[in-house]
Amino acid sequence: MTREPTPLLPQHAPLWRRLVAEFLGTGLLVAVVVGSGIAAHRLSPTDVGLQLLENSLTTALGLTVLILAFGSVSGAHFNPIVSAADWFIGRRDRTGLALPDLAAYVAAQIAGAIGGSVLANLMFEVPTKIATTHRDGAGRFLGEVVATAGLLILIFALARTHRAALAAPAVGAYIGAAYWFTSSTSFANPAVTIGRIFSDTFAGIAPASVPAFIGAQLLGAVVGVVIILVLFPTVGRSAGDVVIPSTLDNES
Numbered sequence: 600m601t602r603e604p605t606p607l608l609p610q611h612a613p614l615w616r617r618l619v620a621e622f623l624g625t626g627l628l629v630a631v632v633v634g635s636g637i638a639a640h641r642l643s644p645t646d647v648g649l650q651l652l653e654n655s656l657t658t659a660l661g662l663t664v665l666i667l668a669f670g671s672v673s674g675a676h677f678n679p680i681v682s683a684a685d686w687f688i689g690r691r692d693r694t695g696l697a698l699p700d701l702a703a704y705v706a707a708q709i710a711g712a713i714g715g716s717v718l719a720n721l722m723f724e725v726p727t728k729i730a731t732t733h734r735d736g737a738g739r740f741l742g743e744v745v746a747t748a749g750l751l752i753l754i755f756a757l758a759r760t761h762r763a764a765l766a767a768p769a770v771g772a773y774i775g776a777a778y779w780f781t782s783s784t785s786f787a788n789p790a791v792t793i794g795r796i797f798s799d800t801f802a803g804i805a806p807a808s809v810p811a812f813i814g815a816q817l818l819g820a821v822v823g824v825v826i827i828l829v830l831f832p833t834v835g836r837s838a839g840d841v842v843i844p845s846t847l848d849n850e851s
Contacts, residue, residue: 611845612672614700620673621704622711624665628677629715629794630722631661636802637723650801651778659775666767670843675767678788679705680820681842684751687824689838705790712794720798730796730803734783740815742783747819749773750787752826758840759831766843789813 611617635657639650666675676682682696682704689695696704720727753773757766777785786792786804792812795804804812827834839845 614703617673617700617845618703618707620669621676621707622714624669624673624675624711625677625708625790625794626711626715626718627665628658628662629712629791630719631665631715632658632791633716633719633795633798633800633802634722635661637719637725637798637800640801651784654802655775655778655784658778659771661771662774663767663771666770666842670767670845672845673704674845675842676704677708677790678750679708679790680747680751680788680816681754682708684755684820684824684827685838685841688755688827689835689841692835692838694836695838695841708790709793712790713797714794716794716797720800725798725800727797728799730799730805732799732803732808733805734808734812736782739783740811742781743786743812743815744819744822746777746781746783746785746787747816748823748826749777751820751823752830754842755827755834755837756831758837758842759834761837761840763840763843770842783812783815786812787816787819789816792816 612620632654636650636654639653639657643649643653662677665677669675674685676685682701685695686698686701687695690698717727750770750773753769754766757763757769774785774787777787786795792804792809795802796806796809797803
């Protein structure tokens with residue numbers, strides 16, 4: 600009987616370089632979300648539907664570009680939920696993030712998100728203030744569960760079926776669509792949620808609404824991981840390809 604060969608682990612870039620990519624990618628993502636929200640409010644001040652269309656289209660395109668720009672370095676997680684799922688699903692096969700790397704990724708993502716919000720405020724010359732827009736209600740929280748679960752299912756399904764090359768446009772399209780089909784406008788990302796506290800604009804969220812949003816995102820992550828493991832029992836072998844493979848040479 601021949602034994603199946605042990606899969607080769609990908610050669611990742613050094614951790615510090617991956618953290619820089621996660622910081623910049625998450626920061627620029629929040630700058631896209633907040634900046635396009637400010638621009639949309641100024642361009643279409645009396646039409647909320649048009650504001651959301653402008654905001655969602657810009658976010659979808661911007662996220663696609665950012666995944667392509669930084670994915671080969673860090674995998675382009677830009678999201679603590681994605682990083683946590685990558686660690687959990689890949690831990691047995693040693694293909695996902697190591698636990699210390701997960702903690703570092705989350706810290707870089709949150710710091711980047713806050714910086715991105717401040718950057719957007721500076722570009723549009725609005726003061727950096729704590730947001731006052733309350734986003735409450737059971738329907739919105741359910742929307743975050745759905746948005747987060749769907750995002751994880753999409754990402755890991757693409758990785759497991761060797762279609763990670765499609766992740767950039769697919770994830771961008773999903774988030775753009777989820778702006779509209781979820782009642783919460785699909786934050787689906789604790790780092791982005793925290794970052795949006797620091798801009799009292801169209802895209803902001805009041806601190807009082809954040810714990811419930813993040814709780815819903817965590818619940819969505821659990822639902823998403825369960826569905827992923829049911830549909831793709833061997834998905835752990837592909838955790839290293841999330842969101843897209845980060846296989847730059849381990850150069851110093």
